[in-house]
Amino acid sequence: MISADTLNALKTALGPKGWSTDPHELGPHTRDWRGRWQGETPILLKPSSTEEVASVVKICAAARIAITTQGGNTGLVGGSIPQGEVLLSLARMNAVREVDIANDSLTVEAGCILEAIQNLAADHNRLFPLSLGSQGSATIGGLISTNAGGVHVLRYGMMRDLVLGIEAVLPDGRIWNGLRGLRKDNSGYDLKQLLIGAEGTLGIITAATLKLFPRPAEMTVAFAGIPSPAAAVELLGIAKAASGGTLSALELIPRNALEMVIEHIPGSRDPLAAPHPWYALLEIGAGRIGEGRTAMEAALEAGLERGLVEDAVIAESEAQALALWQLREPIAEAEKAHGKAAKHDVSIPVSKIAAFIEEGTALAGAKVDGAEVIAFGHVGDGNVHFNVARKTAGAGEDFVAACLPATEAIYDLVQKYGGSIAAEHGVGTLKAADLAARRPLEVELMTAIKSALDPQGIMNPRVLIPAR
Template sequence: MTAPVPADVISRLKAVLGPDGWSEDPDRIAPKLVEWRDRWVGTTPFLALPKSTADVAAVVGICFEAGQPITTQGGNTGLVGGQIPQGEVLLSTERLRTIREVEPYDDVLVAEAGVTLSQVHAAAADVRRRFPLGLASEGSATVGGVVSTNAGGTQVLRYGMTRNLVLGLEAVLPNGEVWNGLKRLRKDNTGYDLKQLLIGAEGTLGVVTAAALKLFPVMASRAVAMIGVATPEAALELLTRAKDETGGAVEAFELMGRLGVEFALRNIPGTRDPLAAPHSWYVLAEFASGEPGSAEGAMARFLEAGLEAGLIGDAVVAQSDSQARALWEIRENQSPAQKPEGATWKHDVAVPVSQVPAFLAETNQAMEAFAPRARIAAFGHVGDGNIHYDVLRPNGGSDAEHVARRDAGSRIVHDIVARLGGSISAEHGLGSMKTAEGARYKSDVELAAQRAIRLALDPKRILNPRVLF
């Protein structure tokens, strides 16, 4: 918990924000103080609601002068607690919601930080373009949030992380100055790429107020299939075949264990078992092409070859957009479906794609020894090596006892990840949850470099002070 916010700082913030630009109403603030899994509950005496970049600059400038810490929050969809204040001023970007420009010739869309991903998708579609960053939370996740956490999503295999999809940024630096880096250039070799420092910095090096986002053509054909496989090794072999068959047109290649599918069937109304019989593992594959009929043809050839090779037990191909959506909802509801099942140790990790089967086998064995009868729900983006490895309490077990062993269990998972050359945070960031743990796996050289950068830009450490190094 940070020190109380001085009364004179609050008075100055109220003056620059105007009567509709702030709140001290506990009911207005309360939804912003709880993370959706209820793991983090915060507190703040003051909610800043800037409606412009100038407002953000004024708020940050006042706080920098006073040495007053700030936590920035977008759509509050983060899963590692970095957006939940612990006594700091809470700066919400919810009123920065203008789409400033959509330019199809440049294939760029400029959106303010509070615009949701769904709104970006709709604005791009209006000019027959697409922004290929898809998240289960896209109805509430905001541009500023996905930039600050370098969000991944389901299309990373083809299009890369958020940092691959941003051309330029506008941000307020920790001293209150505005950096206008909203370039739309694909080439600019004129010094350090400051936007890449801010992307993934979790709000510690500046408050992102707007972003210039890359747009892409709308695909003429698309095919989605749910595939039953026996092992992660079979899924990995199918991924290689999919890349070869499509020439790089694999949009997504997701892996789910049977237990996660059963949770969705039990806890998400309207969910149907995707295949006639249960399978140990499921692959959700999506191909897309600019050529009409090409994706469908590639999917048919891919599945036929996989069946002949004995890699596929069964498969179903979506015959309509609604069927494709239903298959995707099974994948996107993997986390919500766990919520009624009790306490869970959640891990967002990445290993080299080739090591995904080894990671799953070794970690399952380690968890069986450490937490017998615990239920393992593993799923994720096998195409880029990002696995969400979740350990749920045993049926009939105690939530409190399971939570008490979480840190020790997570250390086992993270040690295996590190040994395989992986990362303990693939796409959700470190936040409050993993900052201390993250330092354990970084070299002294890397930590010193990261701390030097932060000290240079934020010598008073006012922005998200509890997050990162």
């Protein structure tokens, strides 16, 4: 319970624009995007600078008050929803501190929206390659804290591969300035990597220096009907070889997901003449005009010859390419319109994706009456969004609860295949107990690190590591 004195101290530290207790303003911050978690908080803190964040943390540390940190509130595992803690939003901290084109880097504050960073990079003829469905509202601080992935991990890596430096406020209120735009810094422990993917449990990321890349001269996008996930994996190898390593994405889409998108997302249509059981969405970036299309045509022709591709279309314009991507990006939104589902964001060695999907689908069908598996995702990096929905529309939380036996069986299957139950969405509160059960030693080591840096346990309690 937060005292009146502590509340007044927080309000004074941030000024009249830096806090709110208005239920109407708090509402969107205490409910997640999927509508699965409803939280509560005594106060929403809205600092506008790193120094204000530090002041707030010092006050909370002195009073042993827990803090939940929030970016764009686009998380999918409950990690940014407070359950009585003070809620700290970094939305006001959205300044661009530096653009260093010679170093191919830019430094931004944690509240910057991903799409704005992509556009800023493009304005300087550079590419910031992280791309995902929530990029219009997700913030860079949250993306770093959850080590976000997206559709271009195949070529550019996860968020931890895209960060050169970090500034953070530690659990005692000290400011660590690690904003070094260095690609080589062999000076001991890489402290920024502790914070990347830590989901706010070790400190509050307030700014970051990010990598930029040359902007491809040409992006070629194709949409192919394929017979199976196994065909997608084989096509991946062909496309990698044909493109000389410039394949940036290969997304797997099942027919049922495409049908949901066409039904629920206005303007969507099937680009192929006949339905196919599965689809592959491919993207190749090239440094010279014509190279990407040549590579894409070679990959698809080889796929046709081997029976891996049944039909395909190559985008002839940027508008057509965007339209093809709009068959993939809003799958989560279309699923939401269809009804509640048990979501499993897992990763599997690429070579074992097809076997996992086949076995997992059989398990889900055996465990849940009326279940329909929607398995889609990033073939190139092994990330499968293995979701169990109800065949008929309108499923609610009761259906999600009925899926718990299937979730346990699916997670066991992930472990059997040497995978991870948390691929790119993070652990949050949703998977904390499952992670502890399946990786006890790793969670023990993480708990030791948290105890060393946050001995009072005030930073994002309940998240990632089960409450002590």
